[in-house]
Amino acid sequence: MTAISAARAHLAQGPAQDDVFLSDVLEGLSRPDKSLPCKYFYDAEGSALFDAICTLDEYYPTRTETALLQARADEIAGLAGRGATLVELGSGSSVKVRILLDALDAPAMYVPVDISRDHLIAAAARLAGDYPAVTVVPVAADYVRGFALPRGAAPERTMAFFPGSTIGNFRPAEAMTFLDTLGRRLGAGARLLIGVDLRKDPAVLEAAYDDARGVTAAFNMNLLARINRELDGTFDLDRFAHMARYDTARGRIEMHLRSLDDQTAHVAGHPIRFARGETIHTENSYKYSVSGFRRLAARAGWRTERSWTDENRLFSLHWMVRHG
Template structure:
């Protein structure tokens, strides 16, 4: 069954190339060079990340899916009937299918920064769930302050934020993002969020340094994107992927490390690299369940439930805006 126009709407708030250019030039000019991880996700980067999620070393995706599958009925009960599901960083929309089947929501709002990836994933969902209203929003969710009027008019909102993407933010940034989400959801809203747990550093280092080199390709794709969109001349062979767990900071760090002294041009601006100097491309903070609960409460949420897997690798939290604690 084909989706009818009333079933699907597309809201294009995609950041422009000027934002990408400004953030890259500003980041490369810093004494410690860095680029925000949100720019990983062009069409190729999104495909590579989907491949990462299937890797044997990368436990978060399959572990989170297992938790969601086991707890879907309880999540649906907590959310209540006819909720509207929003999703930050919807990607391929794989995990949301479990929730849609269990919750039977009044609509679904995927929010994704890559336009082409969002369009493809949303179109596929209309075929799997005919009649389900889908309002796809192409936007940087970290900057999203208001929902389109036709989306906001729906009933109670539940935001789904999977994959421990909250870990890409510093704790201060994460708290602010959660505060923004609480405002976006309103006083009756809820948040279902995946959070990676602290664990053996060897397990973490393996997850971000897979033997097939897919994570390395994902990291290096950022330089390819700069070359393509910002007239850069990075030689990808002169950089290598480096990822490691920083125990003091409680985070995995990803870097692109220069293999030689070299000079690179981006958008007619010259940047010098020393051998072993790196571009810091991503953090992935890990938390204990109590650490994350405290952060959520600071941001205006009250924890209602937390579920983990048998190995205690990953957690899924159900939080509500401005209600009392229920253990």
């Protein structure tokens, strides 16, 4: 905390997460089709593994979105205007946002919002040291459940940044609800820069979520390891396997953990039974067309003013304004 304070940053506390982790896990694993919320991937170990995923040859989204941000940074800065407050949802290591901070005209405040508190504080401290003119206000919160913006964040100067195509983790109806709620929270006139992955060859998608080195498999498996560490779980990780598949009809990648045997694991003393081949559904990642996503955002109260794609149409960025 000392490093952040010295750099004139402040820690804002979002809603407590520990009290809901156990109930979310037990609820998800009690369903006939077992599932776990993907937000729980991101403890310190999971966040580090995701950072490693972003460097993989197969994982095109990070390098493609980064190149798009670099190519369009000056245009984005012009749209944002002087003295912007930049709010990043799911900030992680706060790497891509540096491209924007370098381009923006005298940004006043950076508000990284992330569920992984320790990872958030470390990343915020590094960024605050590198950008001493920017007030850094890290918010430890689940941005889906809600968070409070710091004082001084006027809607017309606020720019939300939601990179990485994390919007794809929501089902389309949930994505629309989330975007509407976000717009109401930020206020009329707020701006949103959002990354959206595009539909493409299923082989390219499946390789991105099941890499040859097994880093994504370790990331998926860490969810069970986290339950073991934090919720007195008894999962035997050697008796589960990572699985990623593309559902063409729904336009989404699904990640699962597949049980290799008939077995019983415990979570905080509660038995969870698995049949051989049964899976835990851990993540969806929906893919969109540019026009399809623009229509969804419009129904959620956002007007798209700019859309950009790379030359291979792998990924897209959208600049949107809240109109209500």
